Amino acid sequence: MKALSDFFDMGGYAVYLWPSYILTLAVVVLNIVWARRFLARSREEARRRLAMKTGTEASAAPTRAGEVT
Numbered sequence: 811m812k813a814l815s816d817f818f819d820m821g822g823y824a825v826y827l828w829p830s831y832i833l834t835l836a837v838v839v840l841n842i843v844w845a846r847r848f849l850a851r852s853r854e855e856a857r858r859r860l861a862m863k864t865g866t867e868a869s870a871a872p873t874r875a876g877e878v879t
Contacts, residue, residue: 820827
């Protein structure tokens with residue numbers, strides 16, 4: 811049990827290290843979330859532009875490669 815306590819104490823630097831780890835994790839998670847949102851918006855915009863160009867409805871455009879809804 812002492813080894814686990816020593817690990818979480820990080821040699822007395824836990825007060826500096828754990829917030830850094832948490833902040834880094836938060837930035838990575840937010841980066842993934844924002845990238846996925848941007849990708850979804852970009853795909854929708856591409857579908858909308860393609861539908862306008864071809865004169866079809868956006869719902870007829872494929873949602874993924876080869877998949878039709």
